[in-house]
Amino acid sequence: EARPPLTGKHALVTAGPTHEPIDPVRYIANRSSGKQGYAIAAALAALGARVTLVSGPVALATPPGVTRIDVETAREMAAAVETALPADIAVMVAAVADWRVEAAGQKIKKGAAGTPALTLVENPDILATLAASPRRPTLLIGFAAETEHVADHAQAKLARKGCDWIVANDVSGDVMGGDTNSVRIVTRDGIEEWPAAAKADVAARLARRIADALA
Ligand code: C5P
Secondary structure, rough: OOOOOOOOOOOEEEOOOOOOEEEEEEEEOOOOOOHHHHHHHHHHHHHHOOEEEEEEOOOOOOOEEEEEEEEEOOOHHHHHHHHHHOOOOOOOOOOOOOEEEOOOOOOOOOOOOOOOOOOOEEOOOOHHHHOOOOOOOOOOEEEEEEOHHHHHHHHHHHHHOOOOOOEEOOOOOOOOOOOOEEEEEEEEEEEOOOOOEEEEHHHHHHHHHHHHHHH
């Protein structure tokens, strides 16, 4: 029997949200179940890739054959991605918080001081940093969750981030936390519209598409 198509390839996947502490007991985060990213990690492993999954806090089991590195904040995710290089393939699915908070060292108490104000600081863009890196993976894929003008926004994001493909998903419906997804694959050559499908099926199709692109 033939070897699986991604044998010998290292694939790096980010998934889940990041949590950015406000104080030792509170945080801000993006909404993300991690399901699509975990499914992609599993699908790449099923095609024979060695997979490193850098994961924010989620309630999911590690897929078989996948090496998982748990992180909490965007800066921890950026460092873990850097440590995992080099990679042939990177699929950045994580819903990274755009800002972190200038966090308090102790729990902020209600009361006397009035309502606290949060000072936000921009987080590093992990995808854009990887695109500009001398160790840029051969195939670098970003995600874009959009609620409108999905294709236009994804085309713009492809150029801005410097990645090879954007997987654009329309999150205007009930994609968040659900088990199905409706995506478009945006490349420099055009846009492929894929029918709505289970996240596992979207992942399997994406993994095959990746294997074809590297063949
Ligand atoms: O700019 P936006 O957050 O919409 O871009 C989404 C894409 O960029 C996703 O692939 C996401 O994983 C990645 N990203 C990142 N680091 C950030 C923000 C987004 O890697 N700080």
